[in-house]
Amino acid sequence: MNIEKLERDLLDKCVKLEGLEPEQQKKLINDTLSHLQSEWDIDVAQIDMPELKILSSAILTQATANLNAELQELLLQKERIERQLNKKSHTLQSTKHQLFTIIEELLREKEADNLSISKLHSIELQSMDLLNLLEEMVESAIITTLEKGSNIEETLEELAKEITIQTLDEGILSAERIRHVISTILRTAIEVSEASPNSAPAILEGTIKGMRTGLIRSLDNFNKKFLFTPDEAKMILIEDPHALYNELHHTDALFLHTIEALAAQSSPSIKSELENVLADIRYDMQELVLISKETIDVLGDKLSQLAKEAMQKSSDLLQSKKAQEAKKMGIHAWSVARSVIDGAIKGAKDAIDKK
Numbered sequence: 001m002n003i004e005k006l007e008r009d010l011l012d013k014c015v016k017l018e019g020l021e022p023e024q025q026k027k028l029i030n031d032t033l034s035h036l037q038s039e040w041d042i043d044v045a046q047i048d049m050p051e052l053k054i055l056s057s058a059i060l061t062q063a064t065a066n067l068n069a070e071l072q073e074l075l076l077q078k079e080r081i082e083r084q085l086n087k088k089s090h091t092l093q094s095t096k097h098q099l100f101t102i103i104e105e106l107l108r109e110k111e112a113d114n115l116s117i118s119k120l121h122s123i124e125l126q127s128m129d130l131l132n133l134l135e136e137m138v139e140s141a142i143i144t145t146l147e148k149g150s151n152i153e154e155t156l157e158e159l160a161k162e163i164t165i166q167t168l169d170e171g172i173l174s175a176e177r178i179r180h181v182i183s184t185i186l187r188t189a190i191e192v193s194e195a196s197p198n199s200a201p202a203i204l205e206g207t208i209k210g211m212r213t214g215l216i217r218s219l220d221n222f223n224k225k226f227l228f229t230p231d232e233a234k235m236i237l238i239e240d241p242h243a244l245y246n247e248l249h250h251t252d253a254l255f256l257h258t259i260e261a262l263a264a265q266s267s268p269s270i271k272s273e274l275e276n277v278l279a280d281i282r283y284d285m286q287e288l289v290l291i292s293k294e295t296i297d298v299l300g301d302k303l304s305q306l307a308k309e310a311m312q313k314s315s316d317l318l319q320s321k322k323a324q325e326a327k328k329m330g331i332h333a334w335s336v337a338r339s340v341i342d343g344a345i346k347g348a349k350d351a352i353d354k355k
Contacts, residue, residue, distance in 0.1 A: 003054065006040060010058035017063040029059060093133055100124040134167055134181065138188040142207075146192075146199055156206030157213070160185060164214025165221070173222050175254060182211055182258045190262065190270055200270065205277045208259060212281065212288060215255060219291045251292040252285040 013032045017025055032055070036042045042051055104120055141159045145152055167181050189207040193200035256278065263274035 003050065006051070007054050007058065009039070010036075010055055011062060014058045014062040017059065018066055025063065032059075096124070134163070134184045135188050137163055138185050139192060142189060142192045142203060146196060146203075152199060153202040153206035156189075156203060157210040160189075160207045160210025161214040161217065162210075164211050165218050168215070168218040169221055175248075178215065178251070179254060179258055182215070182255065183262060185211055186259060186262055190266055190274075193270055193273070194267065197269065200273050201276075204270070204273050205280075208274075208277050208281065212255065212285075215251070216288050216291050219251070219295050223291075223295055248292045248296050252288045255288065256282065256285075 010032065013035055014028070017028055020028065033044045036047075036051070036055065037044055047055070100120065100123075104117060107116060107120065138160075141163065142156060145155045145159065148155075163185065164181060168178065186204075186207060189203050193203045196203070259274060259278060263271045263278070266274065
C-alpha cells in the first residue's frame with residue numbers, strides 16, 4: 001500500500017469537515033470509513049495502527065485547519081507583544097536610570113553631602129525592577145572584573161553574592177524566583193566564559209560560590225523581615241506559602257539542580273568546568289541547609305493559619321493601608337544601589353583590593 005497516496009486521498013475526503021455540526025461531521029467521517037473499505041480494501045473493524053493514524057491525522061488536520069491558523073497568528077502576536085514589552089521595559093529602566101543620574105549630577109553640583117546622595121541611591125533602587133536588569137548587571141560586572149584583570153574569582157564571588165542578595169530581597173520570596181535568579185546569573189556567566197575561555201574557571205567558580213552565599217544571606221534577611229513584619233502583612237512577603245514551605249526543605253537540591261541543568265545545556269568545556277565546581281561545593285552545603293531549616297522554623301505554624309485567613313480577607317488585606325505600610329517597612333534600603341545598577345559594586349571591589 002502506498003502510504004503517501006492514502007494520506008492524500010483521506011485529506012481530500014475530509015477537506016469539508018471544518019465548520020460542520022457534530023452530526024454532519026459524523027456522517028462525513030462515516031463516509032470516509034466506507035471509502036477506506038471500498039477503495040482501499042481496509043477492514044475498519046480491524047484497522048492497523050499506521051492506517052488508523054493516517055485517518056485520525058487527516059480528520060484532525062482538515063477539521064481544525066482554520067483554528068490552527070488562527071492559533072498560530074495569535075502566538076505570533078503574543079511573541080510580538082512580548083518583544084515590545086521587553087523593549088519598552090528596558091527603555092523604561094534606562095530612562096529612569098538616566099533621570100536619576102541627572103538628579104545626582106545636579107545635587108553634586110550643589111555640593112550635596114554623601115548622606116543625601118545615599119538617600120537618592122536608595123530611592124533609585126526602589127524604583128528599579130532589578131529582575132529585569134539582572135542579565136545586564138551580571139554581564140557588566142563580569143566584564144568590568146575581567147578588564148581589571150586581578151582577583152577575578154574573589155571579586156566575582158563578592159559581586160555574585162551582592163547581586164543575588166539584592167535581586168532576591170527585592171521581590172516576593174518564592175522557589176521560582178530563586179531558580180530564576182540563579183539560572184539568569186549563571187547563564188550570563190556561562191556566556192561570558194564562552195567568550196573568555198582562559199578565565200572560565202575563575203568566572204564560574206566565583207559566580208557559583210557567590211550565588212550560594214547570596215542565597216544564604218537572602219534567606220537570613222527573609223527570616224528577619226518575616227519575624228518583624230506584623231501578622232496581618234506576613235502573607236504579602238510570600239507568594240505561595242505551602243509551595244515555599246515544601247521547597248525550603250530542599251533549597252540545597254534546588255540550587256545544585258539548577259546548576260546541573262545549565263551544565264547539561266552547555267558546551268563540553270563549560271560543562272566540564274561546571275562539574276568541577278559542583279564536585280567542590282556539593283559537600284559544602286551545610287550552611288545553606290541550616291538556614292533553610294531556620295527559615296522553615298520561622299515560618300512554622302504561621303503558614304497554615306495565615307493561609308486560612310488569606311482565603312477570607314486577602315483582597316481587603318492587599319488594599320489596606322496598614323499592610324502596605326508594613327510591606328514598605330519590611331523592605332531593606334540598600335546603600336549600594338547605584339553601584340549595583342552600574343554593575344560595578346565599587347564597595348565590594350574595593351574591599352577585595354585591600355586584601
